Amino acid sequence: EDQVTQSPEALRLQEGESSSLNCSYTVSGLRGLFWYRQDPGKGPEFLFTLYSAGEEKEKERLKATLTKKESFLHITAPKPEDSATYLCAVQAGGNKLVFGAGTILRVKS
Amino acid sequence: EAGVVQSPRYKIIEKKQPVAFWCNPISGHNTLYWYLQNLGQGPELLIRYENEEAVDDSQLPKDRFSAERLKGVDSTLKIQPAELGDSAVYLCASSPTSGSGELFFGEGSRLTVL
Numbered sequence: 001e002d003q004v005t006q007s008p009e010a011l012r013l014q015e016g017e018s019s020s021l022n023c024s025y026t027v028s029g030l031r032g033l034f035w036y037r038q039d040p041g042k043g044p045e046f047l048f049t050l051y052s053a054g055e056e057k058e059k060e061r062l063k064a065t066l067t068k069k070e071s072f073l074h075i076t077a078p079k080p081e082d083s084a085t086y087l088c089a090v091q092a093g094g095n096k097l098v099f100g101a102g103t104i105l106r107v108k109s
Numbered sequence: 110e111a112g113v114v115q116s117p118r119y120k121i122i123e124k125k126q127p128v129a130f131w132c133n134p135i136s137g138h139n140t141l142y143w144y145l146q147n148l149g150q151g152p153e154l155l156i157r158y159e160n161e162e163a164v165d166d167s168q169l170p171k172d173r174f175s176a177e178r179l180k181g182v183d184s185t186l187k188i189q190p191a192e193l194g195d196s197a198v199y200l201c202a203s204s205p206t207s208g209s210g211e212l213f214f215g216e217g218s219r220l221t222v223l
Contacts, residue, residue, distance in 0.1 A: 004151075031210075034210045041216070041217075042216050042217075043113070043200050043202070043214025043215050043216050043217050044152065044200075044212075044214050045214070046211045046212065046213070049210060049211060087151050087152075089151070089210065091210045094165070095165075095207070095208040096154055096157075097210055097212070099151025099152050099153070101149060101150050101151050102149075102150075102151055
C-alpha cells in the first residue's frame with residue numbers, strides 16, 4: 001500500500017531562519033511526487049512536481065528535492081507569509097494521489 | 110480565469126439528515142475529483158470523473174454517499190443519511206489532463222454533523 005509520512009508535524013521558525021520539511025514515501029512505481037501549500041480555510045494550492053531522484057525545483061524561497069525514498073522542501077529565509085500547511089503527495093499506478101498529513105509551518109516576525 | 114467553485118462553504122445538519130455539495134470545475138477541465146479532508150489530515154480521494162464517467166469510486170462509501178457529474182461539467186456529492194463521523198471538509202478539484210498530479214482545488218465545503 002502506498003504511504004506518505006511527513007515530518008515534523010509542526011514547525012515554528014523565526015523570520016529568516018532557514019529549515020527543511022521532510023516527506024518520506026513507500027510506493028510501487030513512483031510516477032510523480034507533488035508539493036502543495038494549504039492556507040487555513042482554503043483548498044491546497046499546487047507548488048511543485050518531481051519525477052525522478054536527483055531532480056530539484058525552485059520557486060522564490062522554496063526548493064524541492066527528491067531521492068528514491070524521500071523528498072525535502074527547503075525554505076530559505078522564510079517570511080511570515082510562508083506560514084501554511086505544506087502537503088506532500090505521491091502518484092503511482094492508477095493515477096491516484098496519496099497525500100501525507102502535512103507539516104504546519106509558522107514563521108514569526 | 111475563474112477557479113473551482115464549491116457551495117455551500119459551510120453546512121451544519123443533524124445526523125440522519127441529507128446533505129448535498131456542488132462543484133463547478135475550471136472551464137475545459139475534463140477530470141474532476143471529490144476529496145475528503147479530516148482535521149489534521151491530508152485529502153483522501155472519494156471519486157474521480159473523466160468527463161461524465163466515474164473512473165475511480167473505490168473509496169466512496171456507496172451505502173450513504175453518491176455523486177454525479179451530468180453533462181461532464183458540474184458535479185454534486187450527496188450524503189444520505191449523514192452520520193457524526195461525516196463531519197469534515199469536502200474538497201472538489203479539477204485538472205486539464207487525465208493522470209495529472211497538478212490539481213486545482215476549490216475552497217471546500219465544511220460539514221458539521223450534530
